[in-house]
Amino acid sequence: MRRFEIDAARVGERVDKLLVRLLPGTSRATVQRWISEGRVTVNGTVCRPRDVPGLGAVVEVEPGPPPPSEAIPDPTVRFAVVFEDEHLMVVDKPAGVVVHPARGHWQGTLVSGLLARTSFQGAPADPRDPAGALRPGVVHRLDKDTSGLLVVAKDEPTREGLKRLLAQHDVEREYRALTLGVPTPGRIETLHGRDPRSRLRFTSRLEEGRRAVTHVSVVERLAGGRAGYVACRLETGRTHQIRVHLAERTQTPILADALYGRRCVDPELRVVEERLERHALHAMVLGFVHPISGERLRFESPLPADMQAALEALGSLR
Numbered sequence: 001m002r003r004f005e006i007d008a009a010r011v012g013e014r015v016d017k018l019l020v021r022l023l024p025g026t027s028r029a030t031v032q033r034w035i036s037e038g039r040v041t042v043n044g045t046v047c048r049p050r051d052v053p054g055l056g057a058v059v060e061v062e063p064g065p066p067p068p069s070e071a072i073p074d075p076t077v078r079f080a081v082v083f084e085d086e087h088l089m090v091v092d093k094p095a096g097v098v099v100h101p102a103r104g105h106w107q108g109t110l111v112s113g114l115l116a117r118t119s120f121q122g123a124p125a126d127p128r129d130p131a132g133a134l135r136p137g138v139v140h141r142l143d144k145d146t147s148g149l150l151v152v153a154k155d156e157p158t159r160e161g162l163k164r165l166l167a168q169h170d171v172e173r174e175y176r177a178l179t180l181g182v183p184t185p186g187r188i189e190t191l192h193g194r195d196p197r198s199r200l201r202f203t204s205r206l207e208e209g210r211r212a213v214t215h216v217s218v219v220e221r222l223a224g225g226r227a228g229y230v231a232c233r234l235e236t237g238r239t240h241q242i243r244v245h246l247a248e249r250t251q252t253p254i255l256a257d258a259l260y261g262r263r264c265v266d267p268e269l270r271v272v273e274e275r276l277e278r279h280a281l282h283a284m285v286l287g288f289v290h291p292i293s294g295e296r297l298r299f300e301s302p303l304p305a306d307m308q309a310a311l312e313a314l315g316s317l318r
Contacts, residue, residue, distance in 0.1 A: 002061040006053045015042060016049035019061060026063075029130030034064050038199030045196040070133040071101050073121075077113025082299050087158040087292045088151055089120065092301050095147040095278045100135035111135055114152060124156045139163050140171075140237055148175070148283025149301050161291025166237065172287030173234040175242055176303065178280035178310055180264060182221050182228035183250035188214045190249065192238040201259060202240045204248050212238045214245045223317035226266060228252060231284075242281065255280040255310065272313045280307055 004010075004022055019031045019040070031040070031049075038046045039062040042053045053059055080092040093099070093110055100111040111134070114120045125132035137152040139162040153159035165171050193209030195201035204212065213235035220229040230252075232242045240260070247253040247260040254261060255272070257279040264270045287298035303311065 002063070004059045004061075006055060006057045006059065008055060010053075011055050012052060014049065015040065015047055015051050015053055015059060018053070019059070023061070032130055034061065037064055038194055039064055041196075046194045046199065048193075071109065071111045071115055071136070072107070073115040074108060074112035075116035077108055077110065077116070079110060079113055082149065082301070083297065084119065085293075087155055087290070088153050088162070089114070090149060090151050090286065090297075090299055093142055093147060093150050093283075095145045095304065095306070098144045099141045099150070100138055102131075102134070110150070111138065120152075120154060123152070123154050124159065126159065140166055141239075142283055143240065143243075143279075143281075145278035146175075146281045146283060147301075147304050147307075149286035149299055150283070151286060151288070158291050162288070165288050165291065169235050170288065172285060172298065173237065173283065174285035175232045175234070176219070176282050176284045176307075177230050177232060177242065177246065178222075178255040178307065178314065179228040179230055179246055179250075179252040180226075180255055180261065180269065181250075181252040182218055182225055183216050183230060183246060183252040185217045186215075188212075188216060188245045188249050190245065192236075192241060192244065202238070202244050204244050210236075210238060212236050212241050212245070214242055216246070216250065220315070222311075222314040223269065226269060226317070227255065227314045229311055229314075243279070257281075268317050269314075272310050275313070276306055276310050278306070280310060282307055 016028055016031045020028050034040050035049050040047055041060050042057050082092050083090040098109045101109050123137035125136045139153060139159060142150055153162055190204035190212050191206045191209035192204055192212035193206050195203040215233040217231045218228055219231050222229055243254055243257055243260045256276045264273050282303055285300050289296055
């Protein structure tokens with residue numbers, strides 16, 4: 001752990017630029033990666049690259065290990081291809097697969113599986129992304145234990161076109177979740193950012209952060225109202241957004257969510273949760289206008305077997 005106290009000579013500088021000067025031989029891209037991993041705090045709070053520490057602030061840095069220089073192809077990674085043309089690919093990611101190499105998950109990722117396919121080997125890395133070589137073609141992500149639909153680009157014009165659609169909220173993304181309790185339907189809008197108390201968590205309980213909007217509707221009340229089957233439509237796509245909103249704003253966390261959930265004291269629900277072995281969230285619908293052809297595309301992925309079994313088990317409870 002490295003610790004620095006900001007004196008008058010260091011006031012007014014962004015924390016990422018400041019640390020490049022304070023840590024000789026460390027690149028700005030490396031510092032920004034450490035910040036994104038929650039390894040840099042200002043007065044004990046996880047910061048952003050653009051934050052400017054004030055006079056007397058204490059900046060602490062926990063350097064991380066260097067990442068691989070590029071993703072390694074791995075033909076053993078399994079996933080379904082829903083659609084593919086010369087510009088893009090829509091895949092159905094199973095739960096348990098990480099989208100791209102990152103801290104703690106350097107092998108066996110979806111990107112490694114994609115790179116093992118001849119049709120994807122030319123996918124370009126974003127030169128503006130410090131870790132672009134580890135996630136060629138990736139424009140949005142799903143959590144490791146979230147299953148469902150994801151689009152990846154094979155060329156630069158398609159990648160940039162998909163990024164514009166996402167930035168303009170012109171991509172249809174609907175998820176299905178099983179929840180502890182039944183949420184109140186409606187639109188949830190909050191700020192969103194890293195939880196200052198945990199490197200792994202995000203939160204909506206912030207005074208500043210990025211805008212996050214989720215539209216929640218109830219598909220079915222289950223187990224006499226003790227659980228719910230819900231649809232969540234994303235307007236924005238922040239990390240862990242649906243999980244945070246359901247846990248913090250409707251107090252109905254996703255079933256079996258080890259990070260944002262609560263201990264299930266209901267013995268019948270606990271049996272269903274233990275059988276599931278991952279949080280019950282699935283990216284069911286993905287729709288967008290093809291950035292090159294202009295064709296309207298829309299795909300649906302049925303509930304995977306584990307979530308379908310949990311849904312049926314909950315539906316049988318009174």
